[in-house]
Amino acid sequence: MRRAFLAALALVAGAAPLGADEIRAQEAHPVFPAPPQVSRLPNGLRVISIPWPSPGIVAYYTLVRVGSRDEVEEGHSGFAHLFEHMMFRGTEAMPGDEYEARVQALGADNNAYTDRDLTMYTVTAPSEQLDEIVALEAERFQRLSYSEEDFRTETGAVQGEYAKSASSPFLPMWEALNELAFERHTYGHTTLGYLRDICAMPEEYAYSRRFFQRFYTPDNTTLVVAGDVDHAALLAAVRSAYGSWRGRRARDAVPAEPGVRSGARHLVWNGSAPPRVLLGYRTPAFAGGATRPAARAAALRETAALDVVRKLVFSEASPLYRRLVNEERKLLRLESYEAHTRDPGLFLVGAQLPPPEEVPSVEARDAAFAEIVDAVQGELRRLAEGRIDPERFARTSSHLRYALLAEVATPNDAANLLGRMIAVGDDTGTLEAYLRALAAVTPDDVARVAGAYLVPERRIQITLAPPAQGETAPAPPEPLCPEAE
């Protein structure tokens, strides 16, 4: 007799009555148990609910379509992110301490993140708290208020966020990649921002107040609520709490990028690190910036085909990975990251090399990097020439289908997926349209996008390694912001 703990554990299991994708099949939505319900208030605020089998738990996500993309003024990189921090500082009617106490009483996972095209405020909490969440969120989004002292203090937390990231070589590589890839467009700086701009933030209180007025408006905001939620009840609560919110988003002033660039930069890392390569190929906007349905569908197909390439060429099961990582052991890691962007962005590939036994010459180090970049480019060229194994293509389609089912496992996942799609696609139906495009991708599409976009003329290459022979590493900035002393 073996002891099995069925009875006791059933209490915490909270199992859904049906498997998520069984429900999906019944309701004919590719990811969610049923299609999301979408409403719009007269002030422009969008309210979306996603039914999700998470008894007792709700994810309440507030998407604001503002990110580092909107940091158009010189010297203000990182500001959307700083502003996200300020959103936790309370209102006049509900000062910071009281806001904190009420949030704590929710028992919520209450946080936020900022990206290039979006800022997402994420609350996950017991669904019995939904009315209180609506009240708290409606209050701060309409009537945020903070003192200059609070603002200056919070800039220290942002500086601390930079400090915590500074020991990783990814930060300077990411900064350099974007800087080199974009001459005018604001994707040229990172969401965290340049250190020099972060150090200047304490003086920007007045700018921060304007930032709130420019971008935190109902027509620029979408509520995505997933889980144990009734759409009609949600809508009634939202209408009452947010109905009087006024304001229109400032006009988009993001400069267009004039052309496509290629280039390379090597960074000498002060300290130890595996030699790293980061490649970025200029690709079209997620939905092509198009509004006409046919043009949008065509643009989404390009994006979807590029996502198929990421798996075909860079997944662990790819021939390239097998050769470079498993067989020849020329790489420790090889991956391609998803990077959907509202405006033309980058297709990203990252690799880590094993450290050389001894400090190499500059030539030997560069040769090792060149071998990897050539191997990646060679594989992409084969795709562009149409040399695509049909069986591998079919297996990739299967992979993408099952990966989506596996990755969307909680109401947070559901709200986040839909919210991000709206941020880059500017339409509440973007997710479904993208999934249709993904299902329709053919080997010809893959060959076409590989040949059109994933070519050396559109490639930025950043490499990083500890000093080679004869090189010296730059000194660390210490303290990070000397002028603050």
Next chain:
Amino acid sequence: MRRPILLLLALLVGCGGASRLTEIPPVDEDVDLEAREDAGAAAVLEVPREDLALAELVELPSASSMIALRVSFDAGSVEDPPGREGLTSLSAKVMAEGGAGTRSASAIQEALYPWAAELGAFTGRDATTFVGRVHRDHLEAFTALFLDVLLRPRFAEEDVERLRARQESALLLELRGNDDEELGKELLHQLVFEGHPYALTALGTKSGLDAITVAEVRAHAARVFCAGRMRVGVTGAVPEGYASRLIEALEARDGETCVGRRILPEPTPRGRRVRLAHKPEASAVAMSLGLATEVTRDHPDYPALMLAMAYLGQHRTFAGSLMQKIRGQRGLNYGDYAYAEHFVQDGWTRFPAPGYPRRQQTVSLWVRPVDANEAHFALRLAVHELERVVRDGLTVEEFDRIRTFASRYYALFLQTGARRLGFALDDRAYDTADPYLELLRRGWDELDADAVNAALRRHVDPSQLQIALIAPDGAALAAALVEGAPSPITYRAEPGEDVRAEDERVNVFDLGLEAEDVVVVPADQLFE
């Protein structure tokens, strides 16, 4: 940990499973790990083998089409033989990410790919867990692979070399070189558990990893990943009888090579001291503080200690008192948290990863990187706050607030089948009477502020606090800490009266450190 009930109820491994013993790869006769221990090293005490003949099954009923499997072994890095540090983790990785059965590593990756299935392993100090995830459309084929990995690993030389290189890079380049915050946490373990097997990270040491042979990997897996140390967990819409068949097959992980679990010594209580890793290229100071505690999940004071530490700083939340004081009021860094047990974050969530049960625990504070000029002040503030809370305790109102928060918040830990399964397996590892969330909520229901405060005082003695710092100028910071001169904060904005008054005390707060309590080590020599 106690296990009396299990001894009675659990099945003796081997009954009906003997015929499968031959499926375990034979161990090389000439490998004797014990004989290779360093001369003079203390004898490694093990639980008698006969006490291990237990395997447990945890099956969570669920209709989800995503099936999650977990096979955990009471075998963490404490099982690494002296001179072979990193061996347990490497053995698990070679099994999970190397070839198995008739397939090479590449062939397994190829097979998993169209299903988007996951198969992996991770090792903590006291446990190793193999995890699998697959849609039920492909359960049968996946299970065959999963069993190959656990029962018929190839231990091919090329897999060992590839994964050894990756583990060395993760240890020496990424952890030591590129992640000062994680480095601070590992340095803290070295200090709190000095002379104890928990001192070492599961990734091992450079010399240990370099010395490991392929034969040793094979032999070690056969010694410690044994049915007698195993728990098998299954959740999702599996066919009737699936879980029983799975554990029956896995019981073949047994044989004469299996050894008992290493018995841990008690950690040595020590007075407050600092270990400072000098890292010239750092641009800020990373801090971890802590001490050893006997309070694990099966301890009666566990719910109280969890609540007290949540009050000080629930991981990645804003309301904790450390977070409010260090970041909220003074903007000194990005975040400040407190833990009643060793904490590993689960991916991008803010929730603890299951699968790291431990027989001994640490209470710890994590102060995220602080500008070097403010490091002395920030450290004083963190210790001052800990001492205040231990001395004065939570008020009734503070207690009520944190209990309300925690009773709701902790339910978010159990949102997916895989996570519920992981916590359920940890419940079995700790042999707790109730499932995790119930254990906590029931405990919290019975507590009041006085009981929490008394438990905090029983288990957290700030005079024993161990302090690990990663700093760009180790010698200068060490000298400042010993000298104890005032370390006034430079305000970013005019603070309130109460903050200013508190800081007058914090500026001159005596950390009580003598010269011999502060040791500076070069960061680039760690884990050698």
